[in-house]
Amino acid sequence: MQPFVFHNPTEIVFGAGMVDKVGTYAAKQGGKALLVYGRSSVKTTGVYDRVTASLAAAGLSWVDHGGVKSNPVLSHVREGVALAKQEQIDVIVAVGGGSVLDESKAIAAGALYDHDVWDFFVQTKVEKALPLVTVLTLAATGSEMNSGGVVTNEETAQKFNIGSPYLFPKTSILDPELTYTVPADYTAYSAVDAISHIIEGYFTSQDRATPLQDRFVEGLVRTIMESTEQILAQPDHADARATMMWAATWALNGLSTAGIGLYQFPNHMIEHSLSALYDIAHGAGLSIVIPGWMNYAAEKNPAKFAQFGRRVFYCTLEDDVACARFAADALKAWFGTIGSPVTLGEGQIPEEEISAIAENATMLANKWGLKAYTAEVIADILNRCR
Numbered sequence: 533m534q535p536f537v538f539h540n541p542t543e544i545v546f547g548a549g550m551v552d553k554v555g556t557y558a559a560k561q562g563g564k565a566l567l568v569y570g571r572s573s574v575k576t577t578g579v580y581d582r583v584t585a586s587l588a589a590a591g592l593s594w595v596d597h598g599g600v601k602s603n604p605v606l607s608h609v610r611e612g613v614a615l616a617k618q619e620q621i622d623v624i625v626a627v628g629g630g631s632v633l634d635e636s637k638a639i640a641a642g643a644l645y646d647h648d649v650w651d652f653f654v655q656t657k658v659e660k661a662l663p664l665v666t667v668l669t670l671a672a673t674g675s676e677m678n679s680g681g682v683v684t685n686e687e688t689a690q691k692f693n694i695g696s697p698y699l700f701p702k703t704s705i706l707d708p709e710l711t712y713t714v715p716a717d718y719t720a721y722s723a724v725d726a727i728s729h730i731i732e733g734y735f736t737s738q739d740r741a742t743p744l745q746d747r748f749v750e751g752l753v754r755t756i757m758e759s760t761e762q763i764l765a766q767p768d769h770a771d772a773r774a775t776m777m778w779a780a781t782w783a784l785n786g787l788s789t790a791g792i793g794l795y796q797f798p799n800h801m802i803e804h805s806l807s808a809l810y811d812i813a814h815g816a817g818l819s820i821v822i823p824g825w826m827n828y829a830a831e832k833n834p835a836k837f838a839q840f841g842r843r844v845f846y847c848t849l850e851d852d853v854a855c856a857r858f859a860a861d862a863l864k865a866w867f868g869t870i871g872s873p874v875t876l877g878e879g880q881i882p883e884e885e886i887s888a889i890a891e892n893a894t895m896l897a898n899k900w901g902l903k904a905y906t907a908e909v910i911a912d913i914l915n916r917c918r
């Protein structure tokens with residue numbers, strides 16, 4: 533186990549009906565809110581009406597900033613920043629999935645900054661931000677309890693991240709009933725994303741003495757798989773939706789990686805190029821990349837992949853290399869079973885553009901210090917995703 537500091541300041545308010553309390557929590561942060569939401573779901577599901585009723589009851593006024601698209605874009609973030617400045621906003625209330633929460637984090641930082649908000653995604657440190665209160669409607673990214681966000685710059689085709697301790701939400705409302713309307717495709721993509729968050733650290737950490745973190749990851753993966761199958765069979769399965777919501781939060785709130793030392797996010801590095809270039813859903817991009825990356829990485833470190841195969845997929849093969857292959861195949865098969873694409877072709881990603889995708893991915897590889905991931909290596913991995 534490696535030394536670590538674990539500090540997660542986000543207050544979680546969890547349970548059915550909790551959405552109606554958002555006004556109480558937002559009012560602790562200020563009197564005037566920027567209400568950020570996506571394209572249409574909050575209006576069709578009635579969540580918008582419940583949130584605004586709660587804000588009004590708590591005495592808040594608000595200004596709408598709707599229309600956040602899945603895979604949020606910089607131009608819309610800039611509009612939100614301008615609006616927040618013009619309206620002298622005190623608090624951001626984000627209602628939606630990871631895209632809405634991520635855009636809200638960028639706006640929270642940009643609203644207190646005199647220059648272009650994209651600076652934060654390239655080199656500038658966030659020194660302050662407006663407080664953020666979130667109402668999560670889709671359980672996947674963990675953005676509700678972490679300090680990161682991802683935005684695509686449409687002009688440069690860069691899907692880059694922002695991160696700062698100032699960007700942890702103050703409070704996140706996790707009301708599992710709000711996720712009943714998430715369609716089957718995004719339910720599947722969410723499962724892939726949450727699983728990806730925990731296995732990135734699990735597979736890339738060099739520390740072999742992390743049995744607690746390992747079993748935490750293996751237990752979360754099994755739990756996410758089980759809940760997802762229950763949800764796909766019955767979308768309003770209360771226990772499964774609640775379990776999935778909390779599991780996805782745990783998957784990227786810093787707990788599973790505390791003590792494992794240095795680790796990397798290579799699958800995310802490659803996937804972000806698929807989203808940036810083809811606007812594919814993040815989880816769908818990951819289910820294409822992960823099996824190919826596992827196939828590549830297991831050749832270098834079969835023991836950890838074999839452990840995953842034995843503990844998560846009950847592989848009984850004695851040989852580590854064979855069991856590592858079994859693990860990659862089993863995870864890929866499960867992704868396919870739940871309806872997430874597992875090849876570039878299934879994701880409508882043109883195979884002849886592998887070199888261009890690899891070139892794009894090197895921008896993030898450089899930013900994240902993933903030196904081993906040259907354009908050639910990334911192309912090799914993508915060739916295993918056919």
Ligand code: NZQ
Nearest residue numbers: 570571572573602603629630631669670675680713714814
């Ligand atoms: O726009 P609306 O109409 O609201 O529809 C959304 C969107 O089309 C819909 N939706 C959300 N809640 C719903 C619902 N539909 C019915 N009922 C509900 N209750 O779902 C679609 C997808 O929403 P989105 O927010 O894009 O999904 P997700 O939560 O998967 O977020 C994906 C984004 O998060 C980033 C991804 O890269 C991607 O841009 N990530 C953020 C991370 C973080 N901040 O820590 C980490 C992740 O690795 C990831 O990179």
Ligand code: ZN
Nearest residue numbers: 725728800814
């Ligand atoms: Zn992710």
